[in-house]
Amino acid sequence: MTNEAESGGAAPSAVDEVVARAEALYHDVELSSVQRWRDAHGGAKAVGYMPIYVPRELIHAAGMLPVGLMGGRGQVEIIRGDAWFQSYICQIPRSTIELALTGRYALLDGFLFPSICDVIRNLSGMWKVLFPEKYVRYLDVPQNYDPDVGGRFFGSELRSLYADLCALSGEAPSDERLRASIALYNDNRRSIGRLMELRATEPWSVPAWEVYLALYAGNLLPVEEHTALVDAYIAAARAASRPRRDNARVVLSGAFCEQPPLELIRTLELAGCYVVADDMALGRRWPEGDIEVTGDPIAAIAEAFITRSPATAARYEPHGDRGAPLVQLVRKSHAEGVVLAAPSFCDPALLEQPILQDSLDKERLPWTAFKYSENLGQFQVIREQAGTFADSIKLWSEA
Amino acid sequence: MSTPQEAASAKDGSMIKQKEMIAGHFSALTRAKAEGKKVVYTFVPGNITELLLAFDVLPVYPEINALQSGMRKKSGAYIAEAERLGHSEDVCTYVKCDIGMLKSGNFGPTGEKLPEPDLLLLSYTGCFTFMKWFELLKREYDCPVAMMHVPYQGDGVFTPEMRDYVVAQLRTEVVPALEALTGKKLDEAKLSEALARSRVAEDDLVAVLESAKRRPSPIDAYFGGVYYIGPIFTSFRGTEAAVDYYRTLRAEVDERVRLGLGPLTPDGAITHEKYRLVIEGPPNWTNFQEFWKMFSSEGAVVVASSYTKVGGVYDNGFRHDPERPLETLAEYCAGCYTNLNLPTRIDMLSRYVREYEADGLLINSVKSCNSFSAGQLLILREVEARTGVPGGFIETDLVDPRYFSAANIKNRIESYLQMIEQKRRNASTRAHAATPTVAPPRPAKKLEVLR
Numbered sequence: 116m117t118n119e120a121e122s123g124g125a126a127p128s129a130v131d132e133v134v135a136r137a138e139a140l141y142h143d144v145e146l147s148s149v150q151r152w153r154d155a156h157g158g159a160k161a162v163g164y165m166p167i168y169v170p171r172e173l174i175h176a177a178g179m180l181p182v183g184l185m186g187g188r189g190q191v192e193i194i195r196g197d198a199w200f201q202s203y204i205c206q207i208p209r210s211t212i213e214l215a216l217t218g219r220y221a222l223l224d225g226f227l228f229p230s231i232c233d234v235i236r237n238l239s240g241m242w243k244v245l246f247p248e249k250y251v252r253y254l255d256v257p258q259n260y261d262p263d264v265g266g267r268f269f270g271s272e273l274r275s276l277y278a279d280l281c282a283l284s285g286e287a288p289s290d291e292r293l294r295a296s297i298a299l300y301n302d303n304r305r306s307i308g309r310l311m312e313l314r315a316t317e318p319w320s321v322p323a324w325e326v327y328l329a330l331y332a333g334n335l336l337p338v339e340e341h342t343a344l345v346d347a348y349i350a351a352a353r354a355a356s357r358p359r360r361d362n363a364r365v366v367l368s369g370a371f372c373e374q375p376p377l378e379l380i381r382t383l384e385l386a387g388c389y390v391v392a393d394d395m396a397l398g399r400r401w402p403e404g405d406i407e408v409t410g411d412p413i414a415a416i417a418e419a420f421i422t423r424s425p426a427t428a429a430r431y432e433p434h435g436d437r438g439a440p441l442v443q444l445v446r447k448s449h450a451e452g453v454v455l456a457a458p459s460f461c462d463p464a465l466l467e468q469p470i471l472q473d474s475l476d477k478e479r480l481p482w483t484a485f486k487y488s489e490n491l492g493q494f495q496v497i498r499e500q501a502g503t504f505a506d507s508i509k510l511w512s513e514a
Numbered sequence: 515m516s517t518p519q520e521a522a523s524a525k526d527g528s529m530i531k532q533k534e535m536i537a538g539h540f541s542a543l544t545r546a547k548a549e550g551k552k553v554v555y556t557f558v559p560g561n562i563t564e565l566l567l568a569f570d571v572l573p574v575y576p577e578i579n580a581l582q583s584g585m586r587k588k589s590g591a592y593i594a595e596a597e598r599l600g601h602s603e604d605v606c607t608y609v610k611c612d613i614g615m616l617k618s619g620n621f622g623p624t625g626e627k628l629p630e631p632d633l634l635l636l637s638y639t640g641c642f643t644f645m646k647w648f649e650l651l652k653r654e655y656d657c658p659v660a661m662m663h664v665p666y667q668g669d670g671v672f673t674p675e676m677r678d679y680v681v682a683q684l685r686t687e688v689v690p691a692l693e694a695l696t697g698k699k700l701d702e703a704k705l706s707e708a709l710a711r712s713r714v715a716e717d718d719l720v721a722v723l724e725s726a727k728r729r730p731s732p733i734d735a736y737f738g739g740v741y742y743i744g745p746i747f748t749s750f751r752g753t754e755a756a757v758d759y760y761r762t763l764r765a766e767v768d769e770r771v772r773l774g775l776g777p778l779t780p781d782g783a784i785t786h787e788k789y790r791l792v793i794e795g796p797p798n799w800t801n802f803q804e805f806w807k808m809f810s811s812e813g814a815v816v817v818a819s820s821y822t823k824v825g826g827v828y829d830n831g832f833r834h835d836p837e838r839p840l841e842t843l844a845e846y847c848a849g850c851y852t853n854l855n856l857p858t859r860i861d862m863l864s865r866y867v868r869e870y871e872a873d874g875l876l877i878n879s880v881k882s883c884n885s886f887s888a889g890q891l892l893i894l895r896e897v898e899a900r901t902g903v904p905g906g907f908i909e910t911d912l913v914d915p916r917y918f919s920a921a922n923i924k925n926r927i928e929s930y931l932q933m934i935e936q937k938r939r940n941a942s943t944r945a946h947a948a949t950p951t952v953a954p955p956r957p958a959k960k961l962e963v964l965r
Contacts, residue, residue, distance in 0.1 A: 198891065199891050200888070200891065201879055201881075201887060201890075201891070201909065203604070203881045204887070204888055208888070231642075232642050232884070233641065233643070233852075233888060234884050234888040236642070236666055236668070236885075236888075237856055237884070237885075237888040237889040238888070238889070239668055239855070240668075240855040240856025240857055240859075240889060241856055241889050241892050243855070243856070243857050244856060244860065244892060244896060245892070252668065252669070253666060253668025253669070253855070254668075255666055255668060257663060257679070258638060258645065258661060258663035259661065259663050259679075259683055259687065261686060261687075263682070263686075264679065264682045264686055264687075265679070267678075267679070268665070268676070268682075271675040271679075272675070275675075428646070429642075431636075431638075431645050431661055432649065433661065437652075437653075459604060460604045461604075462605060462606070462642060462643055462646070462884060463642065463646065465602040465604050465605050466602075466605050466606070466609065466643060466646035466647070466650070467646055467649060467650075468600065468601075468602060469599065469650065470649060472600055473653070486602075486604075
């Protein structure tokens with residue numbers, strides 16, 4: 116799919132090529148790319164993980180493919196999934212169960228459920244009951260950020276997890292392999308960081324939906340291939356010389372777990388918003404900066420989590436104001452406003468929304484808020500809301 | 515049902531004692547600032563009341579205030595106020611009720627203004643929402659927050675590493691925060707004494723809850739149970755008053771057993787126990803007595819419930835250990851019901867069905883609490899399959915009156931009880947129709963959701 120109509124000119128084929136590859140991965144609900152990887156690697160194993168963050172380095176170092184699971188993305192009809200959840204529970208566990216019960220996750224050998232909310236936490240227990248033949252683990256992450264307390268605990272959790280993963284794959288635990296994996300993921304995070312910088316400085320060059328697809332591809336691709344894809348996209352987008360529009364620069368916040376439909380992201384731009392920062396697929400950018408590649412690799416991953424995790428709703432903010440990191444992100448990315456987009460029934464995002472709104476109000480930063488679900492099919496209302504928001508920024512904003 | 519005189523006389527003893535304890539606590543809270551006492555807001559699951567007692571500070575439990583507001587029919591207006599201020603209709607109504615109460619003057623259950631907190635003690639056990647709740651309160655009050663993160667038992671175990679993590683937080687976060695607040699060093703002997711008293715009360719509570727294994731059950735372990743857990747889940751665990759309360763309660767229950775009496779209800783005692791149920795999930799508070807009556811009027815007695823384990827699971831043998839004060843607090847926190855993974859919860863409920871000889875498992879799924887509710891439909895199916903008893907499913911909310919549809923709920927409960935009755939008749943017919951040497955195995959039941 117191209118963005119010709121919206122960009123006002125024919126998109127260069129190099130961009131088309133990269134985006135088409137990423138978009139094919141986005142639509143790959145059957146995980147055929149994972150099957151191809153397994154076939155090419157002598158049947159090596161693959162481990163799925165839910166948002167927001169798991170240390171993929173551990174899976175990789177154990178000789179397996181980390182596979183990011185981000186729900187059905189509106190591409191799966193929910194039939195069985197709805198039988199497992201009440202009407203007031205968000206969409207992502209329904210589609211995740213649906214995908215598993217319909218066999219699309221059968222090629223995954225293990226599943227990791229990181230700490231994010233009570234629903235995903237309980238989903239880990241459901242998995243243990245429904246899929247007893249699979250390796251299933253809930254990964255608790257510390258909410259205490261003292262290296263000697265939370266860091267020590269997280270280190271012990273990671274050691275235990277790595278031992279489990281090695282037992283699953285049959286690989287012997289190896290610090291050397293772990294350090295090599297960390298280095299590869301550092302490369303990946305650096306490439307993504309360059310893409311984020313480009314998006315913040317030249318959002319017209321990298322439409323938000325394309326950036327999202329480039330990030331999403333990291334859920335399925337081996338890390339080296341994903342790094343190459345991101346680099347190729349940056350190069351192609353820079354060369355494309357897309358026209359600059361008079362759009363409002365916005366931060367999109369609240370979409371860290373259940374993902375908005377691709378069409379919704381596109382709708383925001385069509386409505387006149389350049390997304391210059393967001394928290395979609397946040398795990399791709401976690402932790403911030405490099406992880407140390409010398410010394411004890413597990414300790415290095417724990418240290419990075421404790422000291423350089425991005426601020427997000429699932430993480431306790433021990434100091435200052437919960438709204439402050441969002442305000443800082445707005446300032447850093449030179450945004451003119453914030454779109455608070457949270458999935459319906461998402462406790463972490465919705466509970467803190469009044470705090471974020473209050474912080475933005477105090478800074479006289481304009482915001483608008485709406486809810487979505489991953490299978491949302493109507494975007495006109497959001498287009499009108501986002502369009503009005505963008506217009507109001509352009510006409511009256513003091514920011 | 516018993517006569518009104520019997521019902522009235524039943525309010526003597528433990529009930530009156532508890533009422534006096536609660537009134538005394540709120541009275542102490544009202545005087546707290548004048549008397550220079552420090553006030554700590556904290557949560558029920560994973561509360562560390564004995565430690566607070568050791569520092570002589572007064573706890574306030576926002577969930578308790580919310581449920582009291584629900585019972586006093588005030589929660590609807592408080593929730594509306596919070597939603598008017600921007601809180602989503604999708605999120606926990608305990609939180610919104612608390613915020614609404616705060617914005618409406620912060621008048622507590624006794625009608626007196628609650629003191630502001632000097633410390634927010636965020637014991638993060640079994641419920642993610644707690645974290646966001648105190649992030650919200652943190653903006654309202656000029657006081658510090660002490661965070662204690664209790665790891666979830668995702669694999670069904672509380673490992674030594676998890677325990678060490680919680681103990682380390684107690685040592686480096688919680689105790690220093692309380693020492694800074696009060697200007698006193700932790701008196702470990704005082705803490706151990708409180709823990710020893712907790713242990714005594716816990717023995718009596720377990721005896722009371724397990725009395726429901728008898729026929730007829732002398733207690734209702736859900737609607738009556740929420741009163742029995744009140745002191746030990748909140749401000750009184752570790753006090754002499756709690757020891758006295760549970761000793762009195764146990765004696766009363768023993769006497770009911772001796773006399774062969776059924777449970778007390780607001781309308782008198784249940785004289786004919788017709789159905790024995792296990793209930794999973796918290797109760798509805800806005801229509802609590804009406805809800806209870808839907809069961810008691812049908813002769814349905816709840817013999818075991820998971821909600822009475824939300825502030826501590828004691829019937830698995832856990833007792834606070836005064837010899838290991840911080841470690842035992844960590845283990846207590848980790849063992850609270852919603853901190854247990856789903857397989858453990860399924861095991862526990864299946865055990866209750868068997869040991870309490872229940873006729874069914876009924877789930878009251880509350881909209882507000884994903885910690886309880888996410889996965890309950892799987893729990894229902896699994897317990898049915900393992901025990902062979904029918905499961906039922908109803909939906910209400912904690913304190914949002916908009917989610918209590920009385921006619922609809924009553925209809926579902928009656929249908930569910932009829933289903934139990936039908937199963938009994940079928941079993942009786944089969945037993946008379948043939949005399950097989952070995953009973954055929956029960957087939958695993960399909961999911962039967964009463965909607």
